[in-house]
Amino acid sequence: MKFRSKLTATYLFLSLIGLSGQVSASLMTGWTGQGNFGSSAADGDVTTSPFGSTEFGYVSTQNGTIGLGLDGVGGSGSAENGSVALSPLFSAESGDSLEFFFNYVTSDGAGFADYAWARLLDSAMNQVALLFTARTTPGGDTVPGFNMPTPEATLTPASTPIIAGAPDWSQLGSDSGTCYDDGCGYTGWIKASYAIANTGNYYLQMGVVNWNDNDFQSGMAFDGATVGGSVIGTPVPVPAPLTLMGLGLLALGAVRKHR
Template structure:
């Protein structure tokens, strides 16, 4: 009875430390990047994703850095400042499904439309697949948007028009609620799925970049990244978590004596 109580107490401690149970990739555990990226709770127009995480990941051009656009992508014009986030290296089997949700948000439009993207990279940082690009047009879908390559991922829903107006989201900084011309708004949450052809180790990269000028920022939210049903970026490998559980349980048991 004492040991069971100790185990229960240890589980509560692990949970409070974020070590117990399945972790959401939205918490950005093990993710790295450049510019303005991280995890946040929903606010304004950008609410919790269908994955149901309390927090989700984001990349934003607000307070971004130069040199993060995709080479040769975007058509006429020049990439400006932006941000990228890179997942931890993860293993995938042949045929495993990579899945995640995203929501593209922009205060920019017309001829200055920014863009966001997701890529699957191999362990040497070579592009395996440009999963999608998101960019507004004055009418029509944001994925892929004008002058952008077709997505390699499958999207749900397949139709991705912008929900128009100046989007309210704190991640946009001072441009939250603002809008430059037609094309401002957000897509709402979209599910992306991609079957990985070959077994190996991979990274998932998320990015967003300003186009032609640094005014009127854009951002992308993302959540629930899994491969083969396993979360990308767990806080502690299962054996270490179990070892920690055992040590905590022993410590509680000794104190009870």
Template sequence: MKTKTIQKTLLNSALVAALAFAGTASASLFDSGLPSGWDCVGTCGALGADGDVTAPPTGSSQYGYVVSSSNGPTGIGLDGLVGTTGSTLKSNLFSAQDGDELNFIFNYISSDGAGYADYAWARLLNELNEEVAILFTARTTDSGSIVPGFGMPDPTATLNPDSVMMNPGAPNWSPLGGDSGSCFSTGCGYTGWIESSYNISAAGNYFLEFGVVNWNDTSFQSGLAFDGITVGGNPIDTNPVPVPATLGLLGLGLLGLRLRRKQK
């Protein structure tokens, strides 16, 4: 076995062991499907070990995913970057304190290679849907690093490993639909599980967004799997923020009760 292969095997084994210990707190996030209230545009879902995408090393039975379906909506992507059809999944609004660490793992899978450089990302958004931080990028290339994505914004999160190449070949993963087991030229494959960690610098309310898009065509899909999402050591959905509209309706209801009591 070559030295680089041995090093990669040892690194992946160490990451899996670390995540299996650190991520057990969020084991149930996707086990019953996508969490209630999460906003999907395009093709999203939850799935267990499937083909080349193993069960997440968090103890979960399932992970969440998004796929750049050929029948998906258009106009999705990061500002200033090419994109055709794609999908995004956005969490419920959650609260965080200054210094809280946001953690999750992800796995990028692509059947598109060569010049059709599909890409994926995760972002932290504030409650006005303004970008606060890029948490990772992944972009198909026929050689070199897939994560972070070449020609894309630098992530402000810490990635482990910090630079990842594809496990090459036609990836088998059922969310790719008819493209599962297919590959357009060099660059197809999957990254395996990667960890992203980011220290939130200001207390507030935030959204977490995952996305994946086709580059400049609608063929040979790419996808993104993710799991183990914690904020300040707690599963992300344990820190929900009530929807403003719901609070407004509650306020109107209380006002109505007060008026009725005065009339009596």
């Protein structure tokens, strides 16, 4: 019985080793960026995403960096300060589905409407696809918003009116709970899906930028970034052959001790 218990304990230990490093998409393992980005638990109007992570990623214009807007995107006016988050480099096969959830939140509106985006970049940081942009219109719609490109990703729901009002979210800093004119609010969680066209290595970039001034902040929460069903940035578990070899070595040691 003692020998069998040792083998059982050894198997469970190695199983845990094989599973170690599996983390939630929300922890942003390996993500880098500029400006104000990171991970956060649900708070205020930004609830837990349908993906179900205890924490999710975010970018915010609060304490952002100048020069991070998208060239030629936004129409009349200019990008001011913003933030971006960049996933670790990941591999994808042709036909793999890139999926994630996002929730755009803004305290700005009217002629100062900020915008957020998600892009797929190749390993040389060239844009492969502008997956979507989120920006309010005077009427309140957010995807793609006024003067913005049509999304290349499939969005669910496809059309998203703003949930109007002064949004409560700590990542907006002192502007949480405030609103400048029509267009303030949040989208709620939206699912984005995009079929990878060519096998290769890619980055996923999330960004947000102030428009025309740096007053009244905006941000975007995102969660569940997966490609081909695997979470982007999840450490690779111990390969099965190594796990089995380790199990064999420990079992051999247990046998010798038992004898």
